[in-house]
Amino acid sequence: MKQATTTQSDHDLILGSASPRRQELLAQLGVNFHVHASDIDETPFQQESPAAYVARLAEAKSSAVMAEVGGDIPVLGSDTIVVSQSELLGKPVDEADATRMLTALSGREHQVMTAVCVRNRERHEVVVVVSDVTFRELTEAEISAYWQSGEPEGKAGAYAIQGLGATFVSAMKGSYSGIVGLPLYQTDQLLKSFAVPTRLRPR
Numbered sequence: 001m002k003q004a005t006t007t008q009s010d011h012d013l014i015l016g017s018a019s020p021r022r023q024e025l026l027a028q029l030g031v032n033f034h035v036h037a038s039d040i041d042e043t044p045f046q047q048e049s050p051a052a053y054v055a056r057l058a059e060a061k062s063s064a065v066m067a068e069v070g071g072d073i074p075v076l077g078s079d080t081i082v083v084s085q086s087e088l089l090g091k092p093v094d095e096a097d098a099t100r101m102l103t104a105l106s107g108r109e110h111q112v113m114t115a116v117c118v119r120n121r122e123r124h125e126v127v128v129v130v131s132d133v134t135f136r137e138l139t140e141a142e143i144s145a146y147w148q149s150g151e152p153e154g155k156a157g158a159y160a161i162q163g164l165g166a167t168f169v170s171a172m173k174g175s176y177s178g179i180v181g182l183p184l185y186q187t188d189q190l191l192k193s194f195a196v197p198t199r200l201r202p203r
């Protein structure tokens with residue numbers, strides 16, 4: 001199990017994610033949630049499309065947490081990937097991996113896909129939100145300095161649009177919050193369908 005777990009009392013949703021970005025974004029909606037993250041196997045299947053892969057991972061994360069926690073509270077699981085010229089880019093394992101990813105993204109458009117799955121004991125729903133992001137040309141020196149900043153670590157595609165990575169993004173179309181890790185419009189719609197209260201939709 002991942003480390004992040006908070007108290008279970010008095011909440012309306014379980015966030016099955018150790019990502020601090022997802023915790024902040026969900027808090028933005030004013031949801032009364034607690035965190036219970038679970039580790040799953042993230043190996044892609046052969047011939048699996050990126051959209052099918054990211055949806056499967058969001059489903060698997062919420063399902064693993066539901067199996068560990070039980071109970072009647074809905075669980076939200078999510079996953080984010082970057083897709084560049086049909087190649088799936090996850091989190092970089094080291095500097096060489098990050099350099100390879102950022103070089104592939106340089107001067108081109110890529111897609112960021114985030115899947116969100118909400119489930120309770122009876123049913124589950126999953127949405128995949130796709131955004132188009134264009135990077136300007138990056139120099140080797142910039143890529144190296146960016147790795148040294150520490151920001152690429154733990155981020156799909158080895159960048160963070162909410163940080164220094166913003167200086168690489170010349171254009172984007174889609175969901176900004178989705179690129180950061182949790183698309184808030186679509187998440188709010190899912191929460192509504194599972195009757196999870198929010199700041200603007202209290203009990």
Ligand SMILES: Cc1cn([C@H]2C[C@H](O)[C@@H](COP(=O)(O)OP(=O)(O)OP(=O)(O)O)O2)c(=O)[nH]c1=O
Pocket residue numbers: 002016017018019021022037061078079080081082091112154155156157159160161162165179180181
């Ligand atoms: C593209 C991009 C990704 N990311 C992050 C969001 C995700 O946290 C991360 C992708 O990793 P994920 O595997 O989706 O999630 P995670 O391991 O961080 O958390 P968990 O599995 O517990 O839910 O990349 C940014 O923060 N900014 C960006 O611009």
